[in-house]
Amino acid sequence: MNYLEILITTLKISFTGTIICFVFSIFIIFIVRKFKKTRLFFDFITSLPLALPPVISGYLIVILSNGKLSFEWFGGSLACAVISLPLVYRMIFVTILNIDQKLVNTSRILGANLSKTFFYIIFPSIRTGLISSIFIGLIRSISEFGATMIVAGNISGKTQTLSTAIYTSIQTGNRDSILVLSLISLSIAVMTILIFNLINKKGFQL
Amino acid sequence: MSILDFKFTSKIGNFSLSASSEFNEGINFMWGRSGNGKTTLLNSLAGFLKPSEGEITFSNKLIFSTNQNINLSPENRNISYVQQDEVLFDNMNVLRNIEFGFNLLNDTQKKITPSECLEIFDIKELQKVFPYELSGGQKQKVSLARAIARNGDLLLLDEPINSLDFVASKKIFQSLEKITEELGLCVLYITHSIDEIFKSKNEILFIDKGVADKKILRNKLLDYWEDELLINTIEKIEYKDKYFISDSILISKKPFDHSGMGFYFSGQIRNIYSKLNHSLLEIKSDKDYFVTLDNEILNKLILNNKDKVYGFVYKNHIL
Numbered sequence: 125m126n127y128l129e130i131l132i133t134t135l136k137i138s139f140t141g142t143i144i145c146f147v148f149s150i151f152i153i154f155i156v157r158k159f160k161k162t163r164l165f166f167d168f169i170t171s172l173p174l175a176l177p178p179v180i181s182g183y184l185i186v187i188l189s190n191g192k193l194s195f196e197w198f199g200g201s202l203a204c205a206v207i208s209l210p211l212v213y214r215m216i217f218v219t220i221l222n223i224d225q226k227l228v229n230t231s232r233i234l235g236a237n238l239s240k241t242f243f244y245i246i247f248p249s250i251r252t253g254l255i256s257s258i259f260i261g262l263i264r265s266i267s268e269f270g271a272t273m274i275v276a277g278n279i280s281g282k283t284q285t286l287s288t289a290i291y292t293s294i295q296t297g298n299r300d301s302i303l304v305l306s307l308i309s310l311s312i313a314v315m316t317i318l319i320f321n322l323i324n325k326k327g328f329q330l
Numbered sequence: 331m332s333i334l335d336f337k338f339t340s341k342i343g344n345f346s347l348s349a350s351s352e353f354n355e356g357i358n359f360m361w362g363r364s365g366n367g368k369t370t371l372l373n374s375l376a377g378f379l380k381p382s383e384g385e386i387t388f389s390n391k392l393i394f395s396t397n398q399n400i401n402l403s404p405e406n407r408n409i410s411y412v413q414q415d416e417v418l419f420d421n422m423n424v425l426r427n428i429e430f431g432f433n434l435l436n437d438t439q440k441k442i443t444p445s446e447c448l449e450i451f452d453i454k455e456l457q458k459v460f461p462y463e464l465s466g467g468q469k470q471k472v473s474l475a476r477a478i479a480r481n482g483d484l485l486l487l488d489e490p491i492n493s494l495d496f497v498a499s500k501k502i503f504q505s506l507e508k509i510t511e512e513l514g515l516c517v518l519y520i521t522h523s524i525d526e527i528f529k530s531k532n533e534i535l536f537i538d539k540g541v542a543d544k545k546i547l548r549n550k551l552l553d554y555w556e557d558e559l560l561i562n563t564i565e566k567i568e569y570k571d572k573y574f575i576s577d578s579i580l581i582s583k584k585p586f587d588h589s590g591m592g593f594y595f596s597g598q599i600r601n602i603y604s605k606l607n608h609s610l611l612e613i614k615s616d617k618d619y620f621v622t623l624d625n626e627i628l629n630k631l632i633l634n635n636k637d638k639v640y641g642f643v644y645k646n647h648i649l
Binding site: 224229 | 405407410417420477
């Protein structure tokens, strides 16, 4: 078992999935803020992956993509994005909701236009929240199993991630692999959680 | 022709403000009870709130008009504004906060620099400090300095120094008066402080139940003042480098023949503002003193304008 290859595949799928999820969440929030009546609908849709078994979410991706994403690493990334969506979307939503309108008003009356206000005032105040949401998405994506398994499968060297490799090792009773893969997973989890906590603690000084 | 001229209606939910007035250079006070529309008026002038109809003209330029479909954004109105409970930018230190608006100006607009503002408001030593390290009073000084450094021709102030103690607020107010005169600013000032309002040379815009179209003289304002508010604001007098608030002042037309432990002062009555049960005496001495008296006592003493009076405050009332 090539552990480095598994690690690279896991990070590739997770990072891509997190970026897709982040961009998609921002896009939905933009629509919701622009058309306030759509909030109920999008709140419902983005919460669904949390309530549904991940295998069903994965199966829906296969069906909707007409099988084109099956056994592809990008399909795995999409599965990660869908599963992380409820967490990432809500975290960004709360961050943006908490933007102090008084700060925006102050900036504008001081002569800054909207883009300068966003760059100098809004972004620094939401930066921590946005980075935290990315980390939450990443943590969830790295540990994702069900949906990824259904969409991308478990092809060694192509779509096999840490979670699916552990599954294979358990099936074959390879205790050494289980131990090594579990330790790699644990190390990544500890590192990401530590970084996440550090970001939240440092806040504005980041 | 006035510098600022407006006539508009603004609505927030069920509340409606109908405002019509004009102002010139100098500090112009606005007074009204809470919830009557003072902040709504300033927010409408600043462009944070879009009036439902009307016009706002500032320096001969139409900044808002429903008829002509003009609504300049706040950054293009050339207005400085210190909002109630103003917020500072947490990610910037004091100096960068003050420089924020100044750095967005072109050279011809720069009349006063951030370093001058730091000196005026006595916050030079705070320039490297971040907002979370500041006290409420220091934050208000920084907010004022930031607004002045923005170099707007109209300055809107919504209770800008309510967190400062008497001595500090008096000093700040004096600085503000000086800057207003030097820069030729038009200032609209909301305050609940009787001391500040009584310094007004201009008429005061009175806002009542969502209507702001009446300018009144400061002595007329007392007709709208609650008795208890007036009594509670009896006096704030400087006593050397301290100050005291007291409701135990002896007033006499003759010098006191005792020398008790306390503070003596004397002066000439400049004005007597009478209400139903109480009157406020404005006594001119080396400083201005305001003393409230029961009307019964006032009548017994037979006090009139320009009379010389002597005052004594017990030491145990000196803070």
